[in-house]
Amino acid sequence: MTVHLTRRALFESAALAALAPSASPVFAATDPKADDEWTGYTFCDSCNHGPHCGIKFHARGNTCHRIENWAENPNHFLCSKGWATLQRLYNPNRLLYPMKRTNPKGSKDPGWVRISWDEAYRTIASKMIATREKYGADSVMFYAGDPKEPRAPIQRLARYFGSSTWCTESSAACRSGCLLGETLDFGVENIGSAPGPKTKVFMICATNCWSKPIGWWNMVLAAKARGVKIITVDPRRTKAAEIADVHLQLKVGTDAALAAGITHVLIKENLYDRAFVEKWTHGFEAYAKYCEAFTPEKTAEITGVPAEKIVEAARLWAQGPGVYISTPQSLSHNSNGVQNTRALLMLIATMGYVDVEGGLPFPILPKGLLLHAFGLHEDMIDPAWWNDPERRRARLDSKAVPVWNYMMDQCSPNDFPEWVEEGKVKMFCGWGFNVNIWPQPETYRKAFEKLDFGFAADYFYRPASHDALDIILPAAINYERYAPFGAYGARVAARRPLKPLGEAKEDWRIALELGCIVDKPENFFEGDPVKCLDWILRKFDGCSWEKFETMLPKVGDLPSGVKGFKKYETGAMRPDGKPGFNTPSGKIEYESEILRKFGVDPLPTYKPMMPLTEEFPLRFINGTRKPYITHSKTRRDQPYLMEIEDRLTIDINPKDAEARGIREGDDVLLTSAFGGPVRARATVTILVPAGTIGGQYGWLGDMNTQTLMTREHRDPITGYPCYFEVPVNVKKA
Numbered sequence: 048m049t050v051h052l053t054r055r056a057l058f059e060s061a062a063l064a065a066l067a068p069s070a071s072p073v074f075a076a077t078d079p080k081a082d083d084e085w086t087g088y089t090f091c092d093s094c095n096h097g098p099h100c101g102i103k104f105h106a107r108g109n110t111c112h113r114i115e116n117w118a119e120n121p122n123h124f125l126c127s128k129g130w131a132t133l134q135r136l137y138n139p140n141r142l143l144y145p146m147k148r149t150n151p152k153g154s155k156d157p158g159w160v161r162i163s164w165d166e167a168y169r170t171i172a173s174k175m176i177a178t179r180e181k182y183g184a185d186s187v188m189f190y191a192g193d194p195k196e197p198r199a200p201i202q203r204l205a206r207y208f209g210s211s212t213w214c215t216e217s218s219a220a221c222r223s224g225c226l227l228g229e230t231l232d233f234g235v236e237n238i239g240s241a242p243g244p245k246t247k248v249f250m251i252c253a254t255n256c257w258s259k260p261i262g263w264w265n266m267v268l269a270a271k272a273r274g275v276k277i278i279t280v281d282p283r284r285t286k287a288a289e290i291a292d293v294h295l296q297l298k299v300g301t302d303a304a305l306a307a308g309i310t311h312v313l314i315k316e317n318l319y320d321r322a323f324v325e326k327w328t329h330g331f332e333a334y335a336k337y338c339e340a341f342t343p344e345k346t347a348e349i350t351g352v353p354a355e356k357i358v359e360a361a362r363l364w365a366q367g368p369g370v371y372i373s374t375p376q377s378l379s380h381n382s383n384g385v386q387n388t389r390a391l392l393m394l395i396a397t398m399g400y401v402d403v404e405g406g407l408p409f410p411i412l413p414k415g416l417l418l419h420a421f422g423l424h425e426d427m428i429d430p431a432w433w434n435d436p437e438r439r440r441a442r443l444d445s446k447a448v449p450v451w452n453y454m455m456d457q458c459s460p461n462d463f464p465e466w467v468e469e470g471k472v473k474m475f476c477g478w479g480f481n482v483n484i485w486p487q488p489e490t491y492r493k494a495f496e497k498l499d500f501g502f503a504a505d506y507f508y509r510p511a512s513h514d515a516l517d518i519i520l521p522a523a524i525n526y527e528r529y530a531p532f533g534a535y536g537a538r539v540a541a542r543r544p545l546k547p548l549g550e551a552k553e554d555w556r557i558a559l560e561l562g563c564i565v566d567k568p569e570n571f572f573e574g575d576p577v578k579c580l581d582w583i584l585r586k587f588d589g590c591s592w593e594k595f596e597t598m599l600p601k602v603g604d605l606p607s608g609v610k611g612f613k614k615y616e617t618g619a620m621r622p623d624g625k626p627g628f629n630t631p632s633g634k635i636e637y638e639s640e641i642l643r644k645f646g647v648d649p650l651p652t653y654k655p656m657m658p659l660t661e662e663f664p665l666r667f668i669n670g671t672r673k674p675y676i677t678h679s680k681t682r683r684d685q686p687y688l689m690e691i692e693d694r695l696t697i698d699i700n701p702k703d704a705e706a707r708g709i710r711e712g713d714d715v716l717l718t719s720a721f722g723g724p725v726r727a728r729a730t731v732t733i734l735v736p737a738g739t740i741g742g743q744y745g746w747l748g749d750m751n752t753q754t755l756m757t758r759e760h761r762d763p764i765t766g767y768p769c770y771f772e773v774p775v776n777v778k779k780a
């Protein structure tokens with residue numbers, strides 16, 4: 048797979064690529080003259096990065112002076128984060144030129160100096176090729192942090208370069224743990240759905256309305272107003288809990304016990320759908336047996352939810368049809384995360400609310416469309432290459448997380464420090480890289496520093512992460528890029544962007560141009576993101592970039608997938624066209640045959656969390672979403688948001704506060720068995736129950752909550768860290 052490039056050829060192709068203008072010449076609609084007034088369209092990328100909420104903007108020449116809601120976009124309301132993105136676009140601290148370090152790693156001052164794209168590309172490409180020759184392709188790690196938009200071309204770059212060490216924030220953490228649970232149960236991911244006209248009960252599983260576009264919460268309120276009953280499963284008294292008919296306020300990480308308790312009642316009172324369970328599920332008998340012990344009283348003891356509420360919830364759920372929403376990263380982030388998720392989701396199967404009107408739909412997307420790479424076609428990443436069993440087994444994560452390795456095309460990077468120690472990874476190619484995603488970030492930062500070479504593309508220079516690297520590249524911001532198009536299921540929205548400021552380039556362009564240098568330009572669309580988008584869209588009948596661009600501000604459709612209910616009866620759910628689900632048994636699996644194969648308990652059973660101790664008696668939910676904070680971002684990037692909250696704030700229940708003499712607004716210190724003290728300000732609130740602390744991560748220095756976490760304790764199935772499990776204590780500063 049090695050492509051031989053002479054130094055001269057490398058130089059020439061790099062120079063060629065670097066010469067290409069930053070705006071796409073092929074289909075570009077925007078080439079404004081200085082005084083032209085025009086309207087542009089893009090998406091906010093402030094939350095769970097990806098084309099989410101539509102932004103319509105007004106520009107004069109290449110300067111945006113006003114933004115508004117993009118009415119025709121399915122997500123057409125902006126929140127505080129969206130409105131503040133203009134401050135980020137014109138933030139004077141933006142990274143606008145490629146930079147390289149001039150002082151050795153470990154120096155206090157890396158001595159960053161500006162370099163040309165040509166030099167950056169030449170250096171990076173020659174390092175990539177030399178590292179592959181010396182240590183093999185897998186020693187070059189490709190990575191995308193929370194940014195999901197750049198992922199498709201980076202994965203393509205990794206594939207043509209020949210490295211299976213393709214890691215992302217979703218393989219380090221985030222919602223993919225839940226996604227894995229869904230796939231084990233149903234054979235396909237299913238995040239849940241909004242209640243339909245026939246839905247009677249809506250179960251909101253560990254989902255915080257502040258993590259969603261505003262439209263989502265409006266949808267919940269509308270459902271409530273038309274009489275849909277709401278069951279909210281959350282340890283905190285969130286907005287969704289406030290409006291719930293039943294709030295199951297369980298202890299963190301006890302979801303599998305709660306689900307077993309509810310199932311116990313459904314079976315005992317003969318409320319479950321026996322016919323569905325017998326025909327379309329696998330392992331129910333074993334699960335029913337497991338649930339026998341979970342009487343309401345026993346379940347109450349484990350979960351902290353009163354026994355009568357468990358019974359009430361079961362009876363309400365049985366009044367369905369019902370549907371759930373399960374978007375959380377929080378369920379993924381304890382040591383029983385996948386099993387807890389699986390257990391909650393199986394409540395849908397037990398009641399037979401599967402792909403029926405008012406129940407949980409199983410949408411079938413247009414052929415080839417990939418939901419998770421934001422509207423892209425599978426040919427872009429070449430799944431056959433990633434799924435090759437030998438390549439998969441040779442991947443760096445195969446020993447540590449065999450189930451994850453078997454199921455997912457992204458490699459789990461949580462053993463990165465060990466990989467570096469063992470000489471398995473030598474070079475890092477990153478987009479949107481934040482070392483503070485991990486528990487004990489210093490361990491990771493040091494490992495990055497030890498690499499032979501590393502680079503990252505970002506909107507901003509982030510010393511905490513970037514000072515461990517050799518080159519940083521300026522990434523064009525959401526207002527300045529064409530790719531990817533917005534995809535809302537099978538609905539597609541194009542963009543009409545500004546030209547990037549300074550020498551910033553689209554992430555897609557960076558990945559594609561690097562591809563042109565280390566591989567063949569024809570495999571990388573001559574480095575042009577719009578050509579690439581057009582190629583993707585033409586995979587769908589009657590679609591092209593031009594079609595969607597010219598219909599702006601309207602949003603268009605891809606050809607529709609399979610429609611209708613009970614698609615498992617017709618064979619539409621399986622690649623072989625047989626009735627059933629795409630699991631090993633062909634049915635929805637209470638007993639996962641994949642887990643069994645890897646020696647993991649096949650049933651979605653309960654496992655206790657790390658014990659609380661006298662010294663550390665409080666459970667820390669390290670990462671509850673707030674409306675104006677996203678991860679490590681939206682701090683100084685968007686000063687409006689800093690005005691709302693300028694430091695780490697923790698939620699503490701009045702009982703716990705009183706016991707510690709803590710009052711609203713007090714400075715407090717958090718400690719755990721693994722680190723601290725971490726400085727915070729206290730909000731005394733019943734949002735959290737007694738015994739639980741809520742807080743955000745992403746603050747740095749002495750407010751960095753990741754220093755309280757441990758690397759040692761993980762979900763064995765995903766290898767994810769347990770951000771929501773670690774016991775802490777809090778005292779007045």
Ligand SMILES: Nc1nc2c(c(=O)[nH]1)N[C@H]1C(S)=C(S)[C@@H](COP(=O)(O)OP(=O)(O)OC[C@H]3O[C@@H](n4cnc5c(=O)[nH]c(N)nc54)[C@H](O)[C@@H]3O)O[C@H]1N2
Nearest residue numbers: 094095253254255258299300375376377671672676677678
């Ligand atoms: N404003 C804002 N929006 C965001 C983000 C952001 O940082 N800020 N991040 C984005 C990203 S990357 C993601 S992954 C999503 C995450 O989105 P969500 O998962 O919806 O957000 P969280 O607030 O982290 O967690 C949801 C709820 O899970 C509860 N919870 C915690 N532990 C448990 C448990 O063990 N069991 C149960 N049943 N509930 C539990 C928490 O109390 C919380 O209310 O949000 C996205 N949107």
Ligand SMILES: Nc1nc2c(c(=O)[nH]1)N[C@H]1C(S)=C(S)[C@@H](COP(=O)(O)OP(=O)(O)OC[C@H]3O[C@@H](n4cnc5c(=O)[nH]c(N)nc54)[C@H](O)[C@@H]3O)O[C@H]1N2
Nearest residue numbers: 192193221376479481484504505522669670678679744770
């Ligand atoms: N304690 C704790 N830890 C957590 C979580 C938690 O809840 N609690 N949540 C986990 C979850 S769900 C997630 S998603 C991760 C967050 O994952 P992280 O990767 O930590 O996410 P961010 O800090 O949002 O972004 C990383 C960097 O990407 C840059 N960036 C943003 N957009 C772009 C872009 O389009 N292109 C480029 N090139 N760069 C960009 C930002 O400037 C930032 O420097 O953290 C995980 N870690």
Ligand SMILES: [Mo]
Nearest residue numbers: 095221222376
């Ligand atoms: Mo996430």
